[in-house]
Amino acid sequence: MLGAAALLGLAALAAPGQAAAQKLTIAIGGSVTSMDPHFYNASPNNSVTAHFFDKLVEFDAKAQLVPSLAESWRTVSETVWEFKLRAGVKWHDGRDFTAEDVAYTFQRAPNVPNSPGGFGAFVRAVQKVEIIDPLTIRIHTPGPYPMLLGDFASLAIISRHAGEGASTEDYNSGRAVIGTGPYRFVSYAPGNRTLMRRNDTYWGGRPSWAEVDYRVISSPPARTAAILAGDVDIIDAVPSSDIQGLRGEAALKLTSIQGLRVIYLAPDRSRSENPVFVTDNDGKPLATNPFNDLRVRRALTMAIARDALAERVMLGTAQPAGQWLPPGAYSYNDSITPPKQDLEGARKLLAEAGFPNGFRMTLHTPNDRYPNDSRTAQAVAQMWTRIGVQTQVEALPWAAFSARSSRQEFGMRLLGWGSVTGEASYALVNILATQDPARRTGANNQGRYSNPALDALTERAAGTLDDVKREELLRQAIKMAIDDVAIIPLHQLVNTWAVKRSLNHNPRMDERTRAMDVTPGNS
Known part of the structure; x- marks a missing residue:
């Protein structure tokens, strides 16, 4: 049932009427400090890298677990979990996604040099990784560990062939940003913007937007001015002092969630x-x-x-x-x-x-x-x-x-x-x-x-x-x-966002702002 629900949700990304969508411009308040998905566990970084990299399982907008690169899972024993990986998934360079990539991710995540706050906690229960076949992997834990799925929903899966020998700088330059996600890397300017383009062969269905301009506008007044002027399509962290005024703007709407x-x-x-x-x-x-x-x-x-x-x-x-x-x-x-x-x-x-x-x-x-x-x-x-x-x-x-x-x-x-x-x-x-x-x-x-x-x-x-x-x-x-x-x-x-009234936005409890949650819609 989880798999079916997830596929229905993914199909919505390619709903009729969205094929003509071209460019989405997002503005967030928090600065993005790296394209390395394992460098710093901070919401702005995680929001951007989620466009390029998928996880084994994901949290939906209301923090419920749904399948992603793992189609299904089961407990073989109290200390062994088995994951069946999704077939037919391709990395952005056309190579096949396999269990080897998952194993490499678990090895790399806790060992990123100079990380100010990394992702090692999410593999702390991984005692042994056993590859059964290219699409089946077993995770051995030192004892019963019911929170494994939640941990994995916080860990981006990277490719072994692009990641081996790659530094955080290689991710920031884009050389190592070879993911399975709905968008492909174009460029990254620290503290300014990240540009990306649609991955037309995305396993989850064709994304809504041909291009995404993901900007950092740290100043709250400047962010509000940008949405009012129509320079951007959606902003996050709407200043509390601007909420009432933005509610009165005919061209805009607010979305919010606890x-x-x-x-x-x-x-x-x-x-x-x-x-x-x-x-x-x-x-x-x-x-x-x-x-x-x-x-x-x-x-x-x-x-x-x-x-x-x-x-x-x-x-x-x-x-x-x-x-x-x-x-x-x-x-x-x-x-x-x-x-x-x-x-x-x-x-x-x-x-x-x-x-x-x-x-x-x-x-x-x-x-x-x-x-x-x-x-x-x-x-x-x-x-x-x-x-x-x-x-x-x-x-x-x-x-x-x-x-x-x-x-x-x-x-x-x-x-x-x-x-x-x-x-x-x-x-x-x-x-x-x-x-x-x-x-x-x-x-x-x-x-x-x-x-x-x-x-x-x-x-x-x-x-x-x-x-x-x-x-x-x-x-x-x-x-x-x-x-x-x-x-x-x-x-x-x-969490509150301001978005153009012509767009639909699904607000997330984890406050992440993603192109995948914005679709063309009726006013």
């Missing part, structure tokens, strides 16, 4: 001494890192008025968050609610931690990655200043911010994380687990938080086949992380 992304703050836990961007009130260095004190972390989260952020900064386009999943998601913990602001309680905790007069710090934030990211940081800084933590904000373009953050150059940073699997483990493994390249955990743990008890609980949940029991373990893990203030969740985003 997102899976939490905006959060991550303190630096990589240092016990000589913290960066943190000083006493006279500007003198602190001997020890205050963020390693639970009382300080609790004070900081208690000082934040999340309702005010959602209502005044986000103008109703976000919901206050006390954890990283939205209500209703599998493993969401109903017992954890967004903390209420308690300035007096926060001051008391700071005094108990040895900071009766607070301290000074810098909050680093991107200014072009998430809706109202720098405005959110400014509001938080004001709230922290009210409890004596004199906070200034330094806002940077995403490309510079992400590189510096991955090198632990910040004391406190604002980040976002989309749990595209729709459950807790995606964040537990990638941003909260102890960074350990050998175990392939913590790839995006930029604050270097480490809690062995949480790691053990996450592993226990990952090996629990029973859905009810696994959900309870994940809920326990959420509570453990939040009680320890591993991160400071602020709010959950509602």
Whole structure:
């Protein structure tokens, strides 16, 4: 049934009336930093590379799994999965897609040099790869691992013949961008645009658009101006302040869906001494890192008025968050609610931690990655200043911010994380687990938080086949992380796009903006 549903969905791409479609111009706010699909697990990169590369299985718009390069799968035993690969799939250079390419992908993904936050977590359960025949592959895991499909839905499959010996630079130049996806690479200008053309022999049906111009317009006002002027066909991350005005534009329409992304703050836990961007009130260095004190972390989260952020900064386009999943998601913990602001309680905790007069710090934030990211940081800084933590904000373009953050150059940073699997483990493994390249955990743990008890609980949940029991373990893990203030969740985003009224757009919970989700339509 899954296969039939998927084929019906793919057939819609080639529906009558779409053959005449020519060029689609997309503008997103987040900067695309690489064409290497294994370099950096960030939504803008994943959105673009999804045009060129397919996965074994995919998440649909509502985070449900559907077949892709794998037509079907079954469990041979508790520790062996068998995947039947789709026949007749061709790489962009005409060669056949086979199980050898899947095996090579699993080998390459966790070993990309200089990756600021890669994809190793998604193959951490792959203990052995067994190729049965060119279209059959078996994956051996060290123990029961029910989340394998979700992991594989986050991992682009690359070709062995194009990938062997290829560096990230070879992907950025286009030389190695030989995929099985619906579009073929034309050119890439970092921080500017990616051009692509239709893959007329795509296994999933002829794509809607002959050409796609995928632009980065980091400035929200400029993005809005571009859609109003008709220079682009669709924009993502519509500024909250522009939503009402755009609703009144006859030539445009808005699409939206509850997102899976939490905006959060991550303190630096990589240092016990000589913290960066943190000083006493006279500007003198602190001997020890205050963020390693639970009382300080609790004070900081208690000082934040999340309702005010959602209502005044986000103008109703976000919901206050006390954890990283939205209500209703599998493993969401109903017992954890967004903390209420308690300035007096926060001051008391700071005094108990040895900071009766607070301290000074810098909050680093991107200014072009998430809706109202720098405005959110400014509001938080004001709230922290009210409890004596004199906070200034330094806002940077995403490309510079992400590189510096991955090198632990910040004391406190604002980040976002989309749990595209729709459950807790995606964040537990990638941003909260102890960074350990050998175990392939913590790839995006930029604050270097480490809690062995949480790691053990996450592993226990990952090996629990029973859905009810696994959900309870994940809920326990959420509570453990939040009680320890591993991160400071602020709010959950509602994803909103503006699109020309003559087009149809299927909005995605994972916030990705793709040509495949836009089709010609009636106004």
